Amino acid sequence: MDFLLHEWLGTGELLTRERYAEHDRETVDDVLDLSEALATRWFAPHNRAADLNEPRMVDGRVEMIPEVGEALRAFGESDLLAATMDAGVGGLQLPRVVATACFAWFQAANIGTSAYAMLTRGNANLLLAHGTPGQVDTWVRPMVAGRFLGTMCLSEPDAGSSLADITTRAEPRPDGTHRLFGTKMWISGGDHELSENIVHLVLARVPGGPPGVKGLSLFLVPKHLLRPDGGVGERNDVVLAGLNHKMGYRGTTNAVLNFGEGAHTPGGEPGAVGELVGPLHGGLSCMFHMMNEARIGVGSGAAALGYTAYLKSLEYARTRLQGRPFADRDPSAPPVPIIRHPDVRRMLLTQKSWVEGAMALVLYCARLVDERETAPDPEARREAATLLDILTPVAKSWPSQWCTEANALAIQVHGGYGYTRDYDVEQHYRDNRLNPIHEGTHGIQGLDLLGRRVRAGG
Ligand SMILES: Cc1cc2nc3c(=O)[nH]c(=O)nc-3n(C[C@H](O)[C@H](O)[C@H](O)COP(=O)(O)OP(=O)(O)OC[C@H]3O[C@@H](n4cnc5c(N)ncnc54)[C@H](O)[C@@H]3O)c2cc1C
Known part of the structure; x- marks a missing residue:
């Protein structure tokens, strides 16, 4: 570091x-x-x-x-x-x-x-x-x-990769607020008792807008409305319909949320109260602010999981005694740490190169954010912004793919013990297996890279 x-x-x-x-x-x-x-x-x-x-x-x-x-x-x-x-x-x-x-x-x-x-x-x-x-x-x-605490609510049961098919609707009210109706799926941190309130950022459709992603607007929908003095007040109509049971990342709740189903009627009116964030029908580009940050965050999580499992397998390889060097098979000689075996070294060095490369890529992207925001020369800012835009799907995807592979090698270095819950590496693998899926799947990142980002700005 x-x-x-x-x-x-x-x-x-x-x-x-x-x-x-x-x-x-x-x-x-x-x-x-x-x-x-x-x-x-x-x-x-x-x-x-x-x-x-x-x-x-x-x-x-x-x-x-x-x-x-x-x-x-x-x-x-x-x-x-x-x-x-x-x-x-x-x-x-x-x-x-x-x-x-x-x-x-x-x-x-x-x-x-x-x-x-x-x-x-x-x-x-x-x-x-x-x-x-x-x-x-x-x-x-x-x-x-x-x-x-906050969330991002894009996905729906029938709209995952294809945000154009989002159906959650937001109806305007005379006081400038909106009332939301619909179901969001897979919402990480979507419900819990960890904080006084939960701030959901929700993509929804205001009737009369254009079809597809150009008709999406962004709303802030709190779990609890606030009283005039800022204190946490009555329940908004955002209701936990169920929790998903995941392979990994289990400490993060993952919720199906119903908006405006009628369990609560704030102010006696149906619908979950939401405030528009950014321009009407301009919700997706606002949401991209969070999505781009989350994509680098997913890449950094993947790199971190790869890294920690690599360090654990390195430690294991230094202490686990098994067999003798290939060129010296004297059975009366004491067994050697497995790190002495070339195939184990191959697995360690492969992990090392993937996880260090991934961490470097993620930090390089973070450095580009700093450059985009603070470089003294405007041309340097523009260049950093372009490069960051192109690298963001790569920073999300490459660590997600290869640091999960690194986790598989960390299990392999542990042999049978790696396949049990006695060691951490199997959990790191299960946790990391999410990263090529959420925040835009691997395939969707590929489409984003070549279909949008490489061509943007000519
Ligand atoms: C644990 C977890 C946490 C999540 N957290 C959140 C969250 O906090 N907020 C949120 O909004 N969402 C969240 N998601 C949802 C996540 O972003 C979606 O699961 C993801 O975008 C894929 O959508 P889907 O599951 O509907 O799969 P689908 O869109 O049905 O995709 C299935 C497969 O088809 C492929 N595919 C789909 N469309 C295309 C295409 N046009 N071209 C090529 N291939 C395609 C995909 O790559 C994938 O392999 C989370 C998901 C999980 C599993």
């Missing part, structure tokens, strides 16, 4: 820019150390417990092990959620490349618990970019303070 940040990606040069004037090498190292310490203390210890005790729906509410909430509270208190945000909203104004490296510690320690933080950060960043000052005050500040 030190090598990537300081030797390769020139974080020192970044820190000379006005936006980062509060920081130097020492503060960067401190915040990385803090991330390691928090991830080790609060996130890693319940990684297995969250996998073995997946969240359950009991009387319409979600029950899960308490350690998830405790870890998120510790994360909230650290201010790391707002690592890259402006000081004006309580942010630390750290470079994105540093924040991404910090967050990788949490993803490696516990991908399921860290997902709530990742979604909340992306949700808040979208509102900072496209929300009104009122929306920032009302919704971003409590998220930054760790009181509210």
Whole structure:
């Protein structure tokens, strides 16, 4: 990490820019150390417990092990959620490349618990970019303070890859709000009791708009409405219809949510109350703010899972004694650590090259975000924006594919033990297997890369 940040990606040069004037090498190292310490203390210890005790729906509410909430509270208190945000909203104004490296510690320690933080950060960043000052005050500040958590609600039972087929509808009301009706599927962090409120960002269709993605608008739909004094008030009509039972990432709840089915009628009127975010019928491009960030976040999660399993298999290979060197088969000689066998070294070095490459790619993309935002030369900003746009689907997909393969090799290095739940590597593999699927499947990233991004701007 030190090598990537300081030797390769020139974080020192970044820190000379006005936006980062509060920081130097020492503060960067401190915040990385803090991330390691928090991830080790609060996130890693319940990684297995969250996998073995997946969240359950009991009387319409979600029950899960308490350690998830405790870890998120510790994360909230650290201010790391707002690592890259402006000081004006309580942010630390750290470079994105540093924040991404910090967050990788949490993803490696516990991908399921860290997902709530990742979604909340992306949700808040979208509102900072496209929300009104009122929306920032009302919704971003409590998220930054760790009181509210956020989600992204795109998928529906019959509209996954094809967002053009979204049917959730939003009906305008005279007071400027909208009422939403429909079902969203696969919503990560979609319901839980981990926070005072949940801020859903929902793609929906306002009647009369054009068909396809050009008719999608973005709405902020809270689980609880707020009272005039800002306190958490009555239930909005967003209802947990069920939880999905997943192969991995089990600590992250994954919900089917019904909007406006009539379980609650805020103000005596049907429909879930939503506020428009950004322009009417301009919802997808606003949502892309969060999706692009989440795509790099998925890549970094995949790299982190690959990395941690690689380190565990390296440690195992150094201590597991088995067999003798090929050229010296004296059965009376003591067995050697398996790292001495060329095939095991092949599996370790293959993992190492994939996971280090993936982490480098993800941090390089994060560095491009910093360049796009703060490069002194406008031409350099434009160039960074173009390169980032093209690399985003690659940063999502390549680590998802090859770091899952790396996890398979980590299991292989452990032999039969790797196939049991006595070691972590089988869970890392199951967790990582999600990454080529969510946030746009592997195939959809390919279509995005060649069909849209490479051709954009001529
Ligand atoms: C654990 C988990 C968490 C998730 N979290 C969220 C979330 O928080 N918010 C949210 O909105 N969604 C979320 N999703 C939904 C996720 O983004 C979708 O599952 C994904 O986009 C694929 O949609 P689908 O499952 O309907 O598959 P489908 O769209 O039915 O795709 C099935 C297969 O067909 C392929 N395919 C589909 N269309 C095409 C095409 N045009 N060309 C080529 N191949 C195609 C796909 O690549 C895939 O291999 C989550 C999903 C999971 C499993």
